[in-house]
Amino acid sequence: MKSLGKLIAMGVLLAAMSGAIYAKDDDDKTSDEVKRANAAANVLDEIMAAPDKGVPQEVFESAKCVAVVPSMIKGGFILGARYGKGVATCRTSSGWSAPAPIRIEGGSWGLQFGGEAVDVVMLVMNDKGMEHLLSSKFKLGAEGSVAAGPVGRQAEATTDWKMRSEVLSYSRARGIFAGLELNGAVIKQDTDDTRHLYGKEVSFKDILTGQLRPPEGTQRFLATVTKYAAEAKQERGAVEPPKSNQQPADPNR
Numbered sequence: 001m002k003s004l005g006k007l008i009a010m011g012v013l014l015a016a017m018s019g020a021i022y023a024k025d026d027d028d029k030t031s032d033e034v035k036r037a038n039a040a041a042n043v044l045d046e047i048m049a050a051p052d053k054g055v056p057q058e059v060f061e062s063a064k065c066v067a068v069v070p071s072m073i074k075g076g077f078i079l080g081a082r083y084g085k086g087v088a089t090c091r092t093s094s095g096w097s098a099p100a101p102i103r104i105e106g107g108s109w110g111l112q113f114g115g116e117a118v119d120v121v122m123l124v125m126n127d128k129g130m131e132h133l134l135s136s137k138f139k140l141g142a143e144g145s146v147a148a149g150p151v152g153r154q155a156e157a158t159t160d161w162k163m164r165s166e167v168l169s170y171s172r173a174r175g176i177f178a179g180l181e182l183n184g185a186v187i188k189q190d191t192d193d194t195r196h197l198y199g200k201e202v203s204f205k206d207i208l209t210g211q212l213r214p215p216e217g218t219q220r221f222l223a224t225v226t227k228y229a230a231e232a233k234q235e236r237g238a239v240e241p242p243k244s245n246q247q248p249a250d251p252n253r
Contacts, residue, residue: 033197034217037087037099040068041224043119043172048228052152053177055121057232059149059168065090065124065133065208066225067187069104071117084120085190087218089225090130092210096225099218100207101193105186119172120180122187123149129166133187136204140167141183148179 044066047054060066065088072084087099104120124130129145132138140146149168171180189204197215198207206212214222 030217031196033101033193034215036070036085036101036193037218037221039070040087041221043068043070043121044224044228047119047121047170047172047177050177054151055123055170056150056152057235059123059125060228061232063091063123063125063229064127064130066096067102067122067124067133068221069102069120069122072104072120085193086120087221088122088133088208089222090124090133090208094210096222096229097208097210098212098214099197099221100204101190101197103188103190104182105188106184117173120182121149121170121172122182123168123170124166125168126166132166134205134208137186137188140169140185140187146182146185148181151177151179 067086067088069084069086072086084104086102086104088102089096089099091097124133145165146167146169147165149170151170167182169180169182171178191201194204194207195201197218198212202212
């Protein structure tokens with residue numbers, strides 16, 4: 001009975017922690033899915049506010065898709081649970097797509113057990129990774145290569161992330177932002193949340209390829225992704241040396 005009581009108490013703790021991220025958005029009329037999208041926007045705002053310790057601009061500018069899981073639970077005391085919900089958006093010809101609710105489960109994160117909530121950011125870096133994401137379910141490290149993302153402006157020139165990874169992953173816990181190993185984790189469409197958010201059954205692919213309009217209340221998340229992608233492009237363009245159109249001198253002249 002004591003063991004059962006401990007499990008129940010821990011379950012209550014997990015539920016409280018997973019909901020804490022939404023404390024600032026306590027409007028009872030706001031759906032959990034919209035609150036989650038707003039929480040994801042908060043995570044990006046806070047991470048990108050410290051650019052010397054955040055996602056390198058070249059990485060963010062190059063990302064095909066951005067997924068954020070606010071307040072992911074990394075607890076090992078209830079069936080080894082590692083679980084989180086978030087939202088993803090992908091680039092389209094007309095801008096960033098409507099947000100798609102996602103779930104991430106399992107995997108080896110290289111993190112300590114203990115029930116701490118962790119913010120997770122995943123960036124899909126190439127077309128192959130985007131195809132895997134659009135399949136509605138894929139396992140990182142098996143169906144798609146994943147690596148801990150580089151951190152800070154100076155990380156860009158010292159990594160080979162462009163060559164080796166479909167997905168770059170990051171975590172933030174206790175104010176510390178770092179690359180995160182997510183091998184074995186499964187990312188999939190959250191079908192229940194999708195139905196609640198869009199009012200009907202819709203496919204992951206239709207959402208992330210820009211076939212649907214963003215639901216009311218999710219615009220802030222998309223505006224936040226758009227803002228930082230544009231800032232990264234603008235700032236990188238400002239620091240890159242201009243390309244010269246001058247032809248090299250002909251040594252025979």
